[in-house]
Amino acid sequence: MEMNDELLIKFLLKETSEDENTIVNDWLLASPANAAQLTQFEKIWNASKQLAATSQVDEQQAWLKFKAKADALPVAQPIVKPLKRNHLWLRIAAVLVVAFSVWSLYTILAPSAYIEVVSTDQVLNKTLPDGSALTINKNTQISYANNFKKNRSVRLKEGDVFFDVAHDKQHPFVIDIDDVDVEVVGTSFNIKHRKDNTEIVVETGIVKVKLNDQEIRLVKGEKLLISPATKQLQKEQSTDQLYNYYRTKLFIANNTPLQKLVEALNEAYGSNVVVDDKVNVTFTGPLELGNLDQNLSVICDALKLKITRNQKEILLSYP
Structure with a gap:
């Protein structure tokens, strides 16, 4: 279903009748692309409001330029049909030409999305x-x-x-x-x-x-x-490859402080493993990115530590 641009402009101006509102609303519900067309049209119209009071554009010539620019837009844009050649619509077209130019310039110069x-x-x-x-x-x-x-x-x-x-x-x-x-x-x-x-x-x-x-x-x-x-x-x-665990599925430590290894484990598992302040040791070796409990058992067996659990944390400490 094609939509007449004159009706869209009246809709934006809130000058449509109840029947015309029904026509536009049905058109909007018919396809997401139609809503996108109106959104783009509305952006141009809103930009024109600030320019309306000062616009000195020749109205007849402005409409011809606006139609040429609109015809060059992608398919998703509204299909342009001639407006009635009265003073009101030519004034709207003139303002839209200025607004269209401003919007195009903004699109080109604004920071990339x-x-x-x-x-x-x-x-x-x-x-x-x-x-x-x-x-x-x-x-x-x-x-x-x-x-x-x-x-x-x-x-x-x-x-x-x-x-x-x-x-x-x-x-x-x-x-x-x-x-x-x-x-x-x-x-x-x-x-x-x-x-x-x-x-x-x-x-x-x-x-x-x-x-x-x-x-x-x-x-x-x-x-x-x-x-x-x-x-x-x-x-x-760089002395270890702990940073790479989410790619290699391995925690590779090389004489790495236990605290640093535990930080990587907590990040990977969303756990709260804590190293006792008295423990100041390093760990060397790979651990598979699998079960947290299994990895903690390997660490504690190698470093002669014990595991204490409560509701808030898992504590690694000396026996």
């Missing part, structure tokens, strides 16, 4: 339009520009993501994390951003990190820790 990807209780695999592959851990919020091939921009709000970035020298891959900017061309690395703490671990290639007036480069085997307290860019060698 972003497509959001949210994981909750499952690890997600996502391939971006440029071919870059992402592994997204549970409880992660990330978004990427909708014109991604030309604007390889990503925003990480919270969580863990492993990036395997497609090589493209002409369009650097940029990740925005609060005040931190990460820029690469083609490389693989992991970013963890939780509770305002950021950890970046590089597996291949070179990663450039910026924070205010600081800049640092990371290469394979290096990592960077940024906390709200320090706000300093200080790199160090």
Whole structure:
């Protein structure tokens, strides 16, 4: 069913009769695409209100321009039919021409819209339009520009993501994390951003990190820790692969402090395992991402610790 634009304009002006309201409402209910048409038409009309008082556009010429522009819109836009050539409708058409131009300019110059990807209780695999592959851990919020091939921009709000970035020298891959900017061309690395703490671990290639007036480069085997307290860019060698557990399904520790290993376990299982203050030991070896109780038993057997459970926590301590 085609809709007459004159009737749509009257509908927006609230000048339709009861029968005409019924016609428009039935048309809107007939297809989601019809509602999208009216929404776009309404955006143009709302923008025109601020311009109506000052518009000096020649009305007859304006209508011809508006019709030409509207005819060039995608199919989802309203089909334009000639309006009655009286003064009121020509004035509306003239204002719509100005509004259409403003809206088009805004669409071109406004910041690119972003497509959001949210994981909750499952690890997600996502391939971006440029071919870059992402592994997204549970409880992660990330978004990427909708014109991604030309604007390889990503925003990480919270969580863990492993990036395997497609090589493209002409369009650097940029990740925005609060005040931190990460820029690469083609490389693989992991970013963890939780509770305002950021950890970046590089597996291949070179990663450039910026924070205010600081800049640092990371290469394979290096990592960077940024906390709200320090706000300093200080790199160090990566000594374990705990960050990778959600990809490899393994907790790989290498002389790793038990407290750090337990933090990874709590994140993975949503548990509340606590290490007694008197325990200051390290652990080496792989643990499968399977059963928490089984992994705790392996840890306690190796380190000669005991497990105490209550309703709030699981305590690891000396016997």
